[in-house]
Amino acid sequence: MFRLLGVELRRVPLSGARVMMNVITIATRGSKLALWQAEHIKARLLERYPGLTVKLLIVKTMGDKIQDVPLAKVGGKGLFVKEIEEAILDGRADLAVHSMKDVPAELPEGLILGVIPERENMTDALLSVKYADLKDLPEGARIGTSSLRRRCQLLALRPDLEILNLRGNLDTRVGKLLNGDYDAIVVARAGMNRLGLSVPQISELGPPDFLPAVGQGALGLEYAKDRRDVAELLEFLNHRETHSCVLAERAFLATLEGGCQVPIAGFARYSDANRITLRGLVADVDGKNLIIEEATAKPRDAEELGRQVAQAVLDRGGREILEEVYAAHGPE
Ligand SMILES: NCc1[nH]cc(CCC(=O)O)c1CC(=O)O
Numbered sequence: 001m002f003r004l005l006g007v008e009l010r011r012v013p014l015s016g017a018r019v020m021m022n023v024i025t026i027a028t029r030g031s032k033l034a035l036w037q038a039e040h041i042k043a044r045l046l047e048r049y050p051g052l053t054v055k056l057l058i059v060k061t062m063g064d065k066i067q068d069v070p071l072a073k074v075g076g077k078g079l080f081v082k083e084i085e086e087a088i089l090d091g092r093a094d095l096a097v098h099s100m101k102d103v104p105a106e107l108p109e110g111l112i113l114g115v116i117p118e119r120e121n122m123t124d125a126l127l128s129v130k131y132a133d134l135k136d137l138p139e140g141a142r143i144g145t146s147s148l149r150r151r152c153q154l155l156a157l158r159p160d161l162e163i164l165n166l167r168g169n170l171d172t173r174v175g176k177l178l179n180g181d182y183d184a185i186v187v188a189r190a191g192m193n194r195l196g197l198s199v200p201q202i203s204e205l206g207p208p209d210f211l212p213a214v215g216q217g218a219l220g221l222e223y224a225k226d227r228r229d230v231a232e233l234l235e236f237l238n239h240r241e242t243h244s245c246v247l248a249e250r251a252f253l254a255t256l257e258g259g260c261q262v263p264i265a266g267f268a269r270y271s272d273a274n275r276i277t278l279r280g281l282v283a284d285v286d287g288k289n290l291i292i293e294e295a296t297a298k299p300r301d302a303e304e305l306g307r308q309v310a311q312a313v314l315d316r317g318g319r320e321i322l323e324e325v326y327a328a329h330g331p332e
Pocket residue numbers: 099100101102170186187188190191215216217218219
């Protein structure tokens with residue numbers, strides 16, 4: 001009797017969820033890109049629920065504090081998300097809006113990335129003042145990027161390039177290019193689009209020659225697993241195709257146990273109406289040895305697809321490469 005009553009009682013707030021939530025708080029980093037992303041989700045929520053109040057809680061993360069050291073040297077996963085997840089776990093925020101690329105494959109207990117909106121552009125972009133594209137760069141050109149993934153793929157295409165560290169928020173990095181510190185830099189196209197940033201020369205670095213980071217260009221909405229009210233409120237923002245692709249990419253990453261600081265790339269797309277194709281890469285930091293595998297599966301097997309492609313990459317030499325990278329750059 002008591003137990004039955006308990007079930008009934010729990011049901012009441014759940015079914016009334018939409019009516020009950022009239023204030024919702026989004027945790028976000030304070031960078032221009034993060035704020036744009038949080039404001040974008042806020043605007044979509046207000047469009048859908050005109051009476052809702054949406055607040056932003058700005059949280060400073062370790063990744064924001066350490067601006068000058070390459071992330072590969074800082075080590076540790078989730079440098080841009082940990083403090084934000086803490087805000088959800090202790091109830092200061094109802095959800096977080098992340099760049100999926102910054103979210104480690106494993107989430108803390110009790111949290112879920114339940115909503116992935118439609119991905120716009122997942123490619124990288126080569127930005128320059130003078131040079132139109134990679135072929136146009138002079139011998140030994142100085143390229144700014146602190147990403148090992150970008151470094152190894154650039155060197156695979158152009159071994160003569162000099163790759164220099166470049167950290168900081170997107171607008172800071174573009175500022176350093178315009179300042180003349182580099183012949184070109186590589187950044188995510190989605191970030192440029194979102195901030196409306198422009199430079200004289202932009203060319204695309206995309207598949208099949210140049211693979212993006214897992215989750216690049218996609219946003220992820222994270223919240224507590226037991227918050228059915230939040231899940232219901234956000235559900236309309238989910239894009240099923242993007243969600244399946246990102247699941248495949250993240251299963252690939254999880255199997256490799258890699259953070260965003262190792263030369264791992266992966267991207268999934270719908271190859272026909274109901275099949276996902278995932279292409280994954282592991283490379284050494286000098287771009288001398290790139291291991292790329294690809295496979296196709298039904299969307300419902302997205303995670304299995306990710307694990308399979310990872311296993312294939314590991315078996316074909318990826319394991320040795322990752323061990324070498326970890327030895328040179330620390331555990332993550
Ligand atoms: N690592 C920082 C970061 N996290 C997400 C983006 C871009 C936006 C996205 O990929 O969704 C960027 C900037 C960049 O990589 O140049």
